[in-house]
Amino acid sequence: MKYLSNVSTLRLQAAKCTGCGVCLKVCPHAVFVIKNKKAVIVDLNFCMECGACKMNCSFNALEVKSGVGCAAGIIAGALRGTEASCLCE
Amino acid sequence: MNKFKKVDCGCDTIANCCGGPKTEKHSQIAVLGGVKTKAGDIPVVSAKLGFKDTLGSWRMRWGFGRYSYSIEPGIYAVGKPKNTSPVFVSANYKMSFDKLRKALADIDCFILVLDTKGINVWCAAGKGTFGTEELIKRIKAVNLEKIVARKQVILPQLGAPGVAAHIVAKKTGFKPVYGPVRAEDIPLFMKKGMKADEKMRSVEFPFKERIVLAPFEIIGSLKLLTVAFVLLSVINLFKSGGLNIQNTLCSFLPYLGSAFVGAVLVPALLPWIPGKSFAYKGWLAGLLYVAVIGNMWFPGTTVYFTWLLILPAISAFIVLNFTGCSTYTSLSGVKKEMRYAIPLIVVSALIGIVLNFL
Ligand code: SF4
Ligand code: SF4
Numbered sequence: 001m002k003y004l005s006n007v008s009t010l011r012l013q014a015a016k017c018t019g020c021g022v023c024l025k026v027c028p029h030a031v032f033v034i035k036n037k038k039a040v041i042v043d044l045n046f047c048m049e050c051g052a053c054k055m056n057c058s059f060n061a062l063e064v065k066s067g068v069g070c071a072a073g074i075i076a077g078a079l080r081g082t083e084a085s086c087l088c089e
Numbered sequence: 090m091n092k093f094k095k096v097d098c099g100c101d102t103i104a105n106c107c108g109g110p111k112t113e114k115h116s117q118i119a120v121l122g123g124v125k126t127k128a129g130d131i132p133v134v135s136a137k138l139g140f141k142d143t144l145g146s147w148r149m150r151w152g153f154g155r156y157s158y159s160i161e162p163g164i165y166a167v168g169k170p171k172n173t174s175p176v177f178v179s180a181n182y183k184m185s186f187d188k189l190r191k192a193l194a195d196i197d198c199f200i201l202v203l204d205t206k207g208i209n210v211w212c213a214a215g216k217g218t219f220g221t222e223e224l225i226k227r228i229k230a231v232n233l234e235k236i237v238a239r240k241q242v243i244l245p246q247l248g249a250p251g252v253a254a255h256i257v258a259k260k261t262g263f264k265p266v267y268g269p270v271r272a273e274d275i276p277l278f279m280k281k282g283m284k285a286d287e288k289m290r291s292v293e294f295p296f297k298e299r300i301v302l303a304p305f306e307i308i309g310s311l312k313l314l315t316v317a318f319v320l321l322s323v324i325n326l327f328k329s330g331g332l333n334i335q336n337t338l339c340s341f342l343p344y345l346g347s348a349f350v351g352a353v354l355v356p357a358l359l360p361w362i363p364g365k366s367f368a369y370k371g372w373l374a375g376l377l378y379v380a381v382i383g384n385m386w387f388p389g390t391t392v393y394f395t396w397l398l399i400l401p402a403i404s405a406f407i408v409l410n411f412t413g414c415s416t417y418t419s420l421s422g423v424k425k426e427m428r429y430a431i432p433l434i435v436v437s438a439l440i441g442i443v444l445n446f447l
Contacts, residue, residue: 001294004365004422025267025285026249028292029417049419050215052249066250067420068215070413071367071427074420 008047009065014038016061023053023062115161116183124166128232133166136194142187158183159207164231165190168197172238175279177268178224178248180205180213189245192272196279201242203227214251221253228261243268243283246290294416299356302414306352310407317344317403324445340392343382347400350378351407356414367418368430371408375401391444398441402434409434 010031019037024030029046032039032053039061041047051066068074119139123130159181167190176199179189186202193200203223205213213219228234228242244252246267254265269278269289278285318341325337355362355374362370379396387393409430412418 001360001417002365003418004425007421007425008419009421022254025290026246028246028270028290030287030291046417047419048417049421050250052214052246055251055253056249056255058253058255065420066215068413069415069418069420069423071409071423072413074424074427 002045003048003069005045008044008049009063010041010044010047010049010053011063012039012041013061013063016059018059018061020057020059022056022058026052026056028052115159115181118160118183118186124170126172126236128164128235131164131166131199131236133168134190134200136167136190138187138191142183160186160202162202162204162227164233164236165200165202166198167193167200168195170197170199172236174198174237175239176201176233176237176242177275178203178242178244178265180208180210180219180248182207182209182213185209188272189275192275195276199236201227201231201233210245211247211250214248217251219248220251221256224252224257224265225260228257228263233261233263240264241266245272246270246285247292292416294359296357298416299359299414300353302356302411303353305414306356306407306411307348309410310348310352313403313406314344314348317341317399320442324442327446343379343396343400344403346382347375347378347403348407350374351404351411355404355408356411359415366426366430367412367415367423368405368409368426368434371405372401374408375404378404391447395441395444398437398444402437402441405430406434 017038019034019039021034021039023039024032024034028050029048031041031043031047033042034040047064048069049064049066051064054062054064054066118134120132121135122133124133160183162181174197177189177193178201179186181202181204186200189200203213203219204227205218205223208216208218210219224242224244233242234240240263242257242263242265244254244265244267247270249267252265254267258264266283267285268275268283269285270292271289274285274289278289318337321341321344322332322337325340326332329336351371351374355371358374359370362374364370364373376397379393379400383393383396388396409427412423
């Protein structure tokens, strides 16, 4: 299932990428493939901005503004004047 | 809704992140005995779930009794592990732990339980409690290097947003390996020499996972329904000059239906409803619903227009909230759709209410 198009904040800096393949292993939506020893974004629109790839890329080649894609969390964040977050705990 | 304090649905693939224990007390798990290691005796837990475990997960799903559903962080054993056995890492949300140990029936191993404040892996990773620091701390706290010789820990892939594997490796010497998304796939993952294929790594959002969230969505929409009910009573009071319970209840039925459309029908039929935006899907289904009930029983022009303006708005709002449960919506995407959907929903509902007083 695909969500809205062209919204993800995911960016890949090919120059820093070593093609280690870690991002492929952690991404739950198969956003990357390796081509010519570099990671390539196959379809940005599958990205849910979970942040797993950025967190595990030891070469800082990935950037994404991660957070919860959750309306209740965003409303909660707006009401409290913070970032979107689950109002739980 | 519900002050956004929803209970965790507990399906623990990706689930709504709200909830968690309200107390510090941990649930008890039956211990079968102990395994001797260089770091002392480690409690052995059963890979079979008992009746109490099943009952507990059912209660969590329906949000009955917000009792603590966490377990004590630390190290546990399944089967008869030796110092060459694998180590799996789990959250201390009891349902995460239960799913894991159930999948480990034929594997002698250790389970390292992190303190995620009783929240499932995915949500805890997002919050950072299933995270780099906690993992480093826990590996040291249980003296893992004395327990196993192989310097490796297997993490659920859904923990990856919280854990920087390379930092854990550098700080502890233990190399994290990401296992499959679903605990059920662990036996196959181990058989394949600890390789997760693309299917094991992908998160889907199948019918079963969507429908399991229905109770949770129904409970989540109760607040909204209460507001609708009170408003209707006021409108009825205003119109007929008396509080006619039967009348109010009857006119409330369509509202109940619109909540059902948003909480159950749209989630169930999600991939087949046109549109990408959740609010749009909900609105469209709500509109269709009004057309259907209006066809079966026409309530008069004013009420029909009220329905048209309010019922799809209710469905849209409830479905919009389902983004929190879905496993593919992004923060940027939800923000974008909320920017136009929320004002439209509010304006539509307000016009619908005002219409009644004209
Ligand atoms: S993890 Fe980073 S360096 Fe490795 S392939 Fe992905 S982007 Fe490239
Ligand atoms: S943020 Fe998550 S979904 Fe997006 S590319 Fe990275 S790992 Fe994949």
